[in-house]
Amino acid sequence: YCRLTGHAAPEVFHTNEGHAGFLGLERIAELCDEGLDFDAGLEAVRAGTVFTTHTPVPAGIDRFDRELVAQHFGPDAELPRIDVERILGLGMETYSGGGPNVFNMAVMGLRLAQRANGVSLLHGQVSREMFSGLWPGFDADEVPITSVTNGVHAPTWVAPEVFRLGSRQVGAERTEDAMTVGGSDRWDAVAEIPDGDIWELRRNLREQLVLEVRERLAASWRQRGAGTAELGWIDGVLDPDVLTIGFARRVPSYKRLTLMLRDQDRLMELLLHPERPIQIVVAGKAHPADDGGKRLIQELVKFADDPRVRHRIVFLPDYGMAMAQKLYPGCDVWLNNPLRPLEACGTSGMKAALNGCLNLSVLDGWWDEWFRPDFGWAIPTADGTATDDDRRDDLEAAALYELLEQRVAPRFYERGQGGLPDRWIEMVRQTLTHLGPKVLAGRMVREYVDRLYAPAARAHRALNPDTARESARWKARVRGAWHRVKVDHVEASAAPTSTAELGATLMLRVRVDLGELAPDDVEVQAVSGRVDSEDRITDAASVPLKPTSGPDEEGRWVYEGPLALDRTGPFGYTVRILPSHRLLASPAELGLLAVPSEETGEGAGVLMR
Numbered sequence: 001y002c003r004l005t006g007h008a009a010p011e012v013f014h015t016n017e018g019h020a021g022f023l024g025l026e027r028i029a030e031l032c033d034e035g036l037d038f039d040a041g042l043e044a045v046r047a048g049t050v051f052t053t054h055t056p057v058p059a060g061i062d063r064f065d066r067e068l069v070a071q072h073f074g075p076d077a078e079l080p081r082i083d084v085e086r087i088l089g090l091g092m093e094t095y096s097g098g099g100p101n102v103f104n105m106a107v108m109g110l111r112l113a114q115r116a117n118g119v120s121l122l123h124g125q126v127s128r129e130m131f132s133g134l135w136p137g138f139d140a141d142e143v144p145i146t147s148v149t150n151g152v153h154a155p156t157w158v159a160p161e162v163f164r165l166g167s168r169q170v171g172a173e174r175t176e177d178a179m180t181v182g183g184s185d186r187w188d189a190v191a192e193i194p195d196g197d198i199w200e201l202r203r204n205l206r207e208q209l210v211l212e213v214r215e216r217l218a219a220s221w222r223q224r225g226a227g228t229a230e231l232g233w234i235d236g237v238l239d240p241d242v243l244t245i246g247f248a249r250r251v252p253s254y255k256r257l258t259l260m261l262r263d264q265d266r267l268m269e270l271l272l273h274p275e276r277p278i279q280i281v282v283a284g285k286a287h288p289a290d291d292g293g294k295r296l297i298q299e300l301v302k303f304a305d306d307p308r309v310r311h312r313i314v315f316l317p318d319y320g321m322a323m324a325q326k327l328y329p330g331c332d333v334w335l336n337n338p339l340r341p342l343e344a345c346g347t348s349g350m351k352a353a354l355n356g357c358l359n360l361s362v363l364d365g366w367w368d369e370w371f372r373p374d375f376g377w378a379i380p381t382a383d384g385t386a387t388d389d390d391r392r393d394d395l396e397a398a399a400l401y402e403l404l405e406q407r408v409a410p411r412f413y414e415r416g417q418g419g420l421p422d423r424w425i426e427m428v429r430q431t432l433t434h435l436g437p438k439v440l441a442g443r444m445v446r447e448y449v450d451r452l453y454a455p456a457a458r459a460h461r462a463l464n465p466d467t468a469r470e471s472a473r474w475k476a477r478v479r480g481a482w483h484r485v486k487v488d489h490v491e492a493s494a495a496p497t498s499t500a501e502l503g504a505t506l507m508l509r510v511r512v513d514l515g516e517l518a519p520d521d522v523e524v525q526a527v528s529g530r531v532d533s534e535d536r537i538t539d540a541a542s543v544p545l546k547p548t549s550g551p552d553e554e555g556r557w558v559y560e561g562p563l564a565l566d567r568t569g570p571f572g573y574t575v576r577i578l579p580s581h582r583l584l585a586s587p588a589e590l591g592l593l594a595v596p597s598e599e600t601g602e603g604a605g606v607l608m609r
């Protein structure tokens with residue numbers, strides 16, 4: 001786009017999921033035209049590319065038949081200057097568990113980018129596990145995929161009424177700054193807004209939603225062929241004083257649009273509760289090719305059509321941004337019940353939060369990271385414990401009903417001395433002050449700039465044609481020579497015993513075989529940390545050891561260094577060898593690693609309890 005508009009020559013390219021991934025190939029082809037070979041071009045492109053993976057749902061990742069890709073990139077097709085085998089090599093699932101003839105766009109994205117991220121803390125963790133095959137030998141927590149939690153554009157999503165209240169109470173400039181610049185100090189001003197004003201705002205937004213829903217519902221019924229005379233009941237749909245729950249989604253199956261229908265009698269009781277009723281606004285949109293999604297919508301529509309409950313639950317078709325803008329502010333509670341951990345981030349709950357709507361959600365995506373009981377509710381999940389999906393849905397739906405009945409509704413309807421739901425209002429306030437500054441797109445962009453774009457720009461500038469060639473040659477040499485890199489022997493100067501004391505230091509001495517490589521090409525590390533019940537090191541910390549002599553007549557090098565026993569409890573250490581080069585962004589980048597073999601034996605992984 002920058003190139004098309006002549007705006008500037010971009011240094012960093014950010015490919016969101018696989019869809020934009022082929023731009024990396026085009027850029028390699030351009031560099032090849034300028035005289036680089038494929039490998040050097042790949043290095044130059046990787047340096048300035050950031051890849052963001054967006055889904056832990058395998059079906060959400062574009063995977064094509066190898067032949068189809070070969071056809072489009074063959075000698076007579078899109079990029080005739082590039083050997084099609086090299087292109088195919090970027091996307092093939094050449095790791096254990098991968099498909100044999102599959103070209104995977106996310107895999108290509110990761111191989112074309114030196115920096116990568118998921119879109120929430122939890123999704124980062126899930127992605128590191130999901131793609132760990134690309135970095136064999138490394139623990140998932142060392143896989144070089146970080147995370148930047150998504151954010152939303154407050155000026156788009158904050159209702160004008162909310163903005164006006166902020167302006168009136170703390171000034172327009174400060175309100176605008178809070179929404180755009182962010183910063184928790186700017187959001188602290190919400191504390192100054194009186195309870196009565198917050199509650200009046202919430203009532204006003206809810207009432208507007210009720211009117212909006214009635215209009216949309218009438219339009220939808222007319223489209224279904226109903227005449228005006230049959231639609232009188234719509235004037236009684238929803239009540240501006242009833243606890244209003246929103247649920248609006250695209251409807252891929254993991255989002256579980258119909259979880260709330262799991263026990264329809266129970267739901268009906270909640271909707272029709274004599275003192276503490278709830279009302280639910282559901283909106284959805286199925287992908288035209290998604291028959292499963294369409295079936296879920298039909299199920300919901302059927303329930304919502306029932307004359308016994310149709311004044312308390314509505315389904316709005318064709319969920320889109322315009323509808324979403326009206327929907328989020330008017331709801332008191334935003335419900336989200338995906339199958340954990342399949343929601344990469346989720347953003348609708350963030351938009352709701354910016355309007356003082358409380359979140360009631362499974363601990364997935366962003367909510368797993370920022371949930372606190374003083375401003376929302378976590379629906380307990382049975383992931384990992386329930387034996388099958390049906391059972392899991394039963395358990396989680398039951399937990400949802402329980403929360404709605406025992407916690408959410410009582411808090412909404414309880415009144416304090418001034419006739420206001422003081423504790424509810426306090427949760428609204430906490431939602432705004434704690435989540436407001438976090439969920440902003442500005443915070444997200446700042447993180448991308450600091451942690452990914454700026455380092456990528458620096459890496460891009462460091463890779464002129466000469467350094468790109470150097471980097472490519474070095475990687476090829478290291479890959480070719482790695483099979484000979486071995487840890488020969490490890491010894492510690494003080495024999496570790498069960499009385500090893502906190503604060504003591506061990507001297508490690510490690511003999512390594514680097515084959516054709518030299519100490520400049522590698523880092524030899526001592527890795528230590530707490531040991532879990534299966535004798536695996538957790539919370540590992542690594543320190544580099546220093547070469548002290550070598551190569552001896554057998555070509556071995558000796559590395560040494562101190563290892564501080566600075567933790568209590570079961571503790572273990574080992575050593576490992578990694579490639580090392582100033583142009584690497586992560587020591588795991590090449591997916592190469594050498595650890596002591598079983599025979600190295602003594603001292604290679606000592607435990608102290």
Ligand SMILES: *Cc1c(COP(=O)(O)O)cnc(C)c1O
Nearest residue numbers: 249319320321324346347348349
């Ligand atoms: C925010 C938004 C989404 C994303 O919602 P999540 O389910 O939270 O990911 C989808 N569609 C529209 C129209 C939105 O405004």
